Amino acid sequence: MTKQELFEQIKEKQSFLCVGLDTDLNKIPKHLLDSDDPIYEFNKSIINATAKYCVAYKPNLAFYEAAGLDGWLSFEKTVAYIKQRYPEMFLIADAKRGDIGNTSEMYARSFFDNLKMDAVTVAPYMGEDSVRPFLVQKEKWVILLALTSNKGSNDFQLIEDGNGEAIFEKVLKISQQWASDEEMMYVVGATQDKLFSRVRKIAPNHFLLVPGIGAQGGSLEAVCKVGMNSSCGLLVNSSRAIIYADNSEDFATAAGKEAHKVQLEMAEMLNKYL
């Protein structure tokens, strides 16, 4: 998907919501556990209930890999289901990969060729040759970790060099020598809203994937105020707050309601800051 196509989706749906499919067997409604593939059944219901209100889905690979083979099967079936039922969705493999060239090529093949994902999250620590292999295919995206939403993000991402430039700023600058804003996005946590202006100074036109709204406590308005650009430039992710909104047999309806609530706020933000 191109940047323009993504922006068109956002305008049409009046939403820049990405629903994180962090599906955990220990958290889904108990009545699903009797089915052959509880994770897939849960995802299907969540997807059907939320598709109207979001433009992207982001399965976090860890949750699927934790279930081994069965988990991979659930993941592949979920991706295939979205592709078939909602082909307009922007599909992000939240894999946080990053390895040397020949290995990253393998991951790129896995996510783009085999699974037909639109984007993969990639960790920057190993540098250019760990990221480039993900950039060979047109209309496929690398979403590079820049400034994450977790507490530990301070451990290394905020370390400053002699000129007071932080590592996350180095990542934003140096990676722009590898790819344009038509093929790269950055992860910038909603919990980092005080640093958003520093991000936008270096990357004014890029899309940012923003986790940390909801369960992690980031504020949508604060993020939009400093983070939105002329093509929206934001994909705001919510996982737990939506998919685990309710644990009863009506879990999907509750998830849909929650997603709708966020979509309405987003429509307001688009109207206010776009």
Added chain:
Amino acid sequence: MTKQELFEQIKEKQSFLCVGLDTDLNKIPKHLLDSDDPIYEFNKSIINATAKYCVAYKPNLAFYEAAGLDGWLSFEKTVAYIKQRYPEMFLIADAKRGDIGNTSEMYARSFFDNLKMDAVTVAPYMGEDSVRPFLVQKEKWVILLALTSNKGSNDFQLIEDGNGEAIFEKVLKISQQWASDEEMMYVVGATQDKLFSRVRKIAPNHFLLVPGIGAQGGSLEAVCKVGMNSSCGLLVNSSRAIIYADNSEDFATAAGKEAHKVQLEMAEMLNKYL
């Protein structure tokens, strides 16, 4: 496995070789492609031919995930095979994971509980809460990326703060507040031999997992000279140079010969520097 048990293995086998199972369908001998599970068949032959000469195996997850479900199956079967036939082996899941707490917990569960691996490689960029979940189980190891062997390692790992301390040194220092040398190792590339002394100044007692010998051109002697400590402290990985030593029907014999050659050099190094 404890640090002492690993050292005992090294002394007994006179080897600190880790064989990287970076198994690629496009590189294995053609005659294997007719079997039901070529990757598993290849791995079994390589393992049986090299087990005498190494103390560890390191399947790189990317190569298996690239093959999707079948790849995961080959990976799980390979791990189970090693566990059953060679229970003394130190098993490393080269996964380079790193995500927020609840997600890293999932990975820890996947690799330690389900797959019974001894160690997982972890990326440091997201900081403490992305690493801690891997540290909850006794005799299980985190192998943290510090200084990698690839060209791109210079992009961020060598950036220095105001006091001339590089990011890789920060990773070595800060991570020692999270775990001891009984539960954490570091990845330090053989191609970085000039920086090994800086690593050993900060982490004198830790085991280092050292990729980059062979195909990537690092020197074993250079690494041992500065990197070996009183409990060896080195696991030197070789992947392509051993497993792809030969592409004929005798590939396993050739791999065994290559591994034996490395083991003999290592015996010499242990004799010289331990």
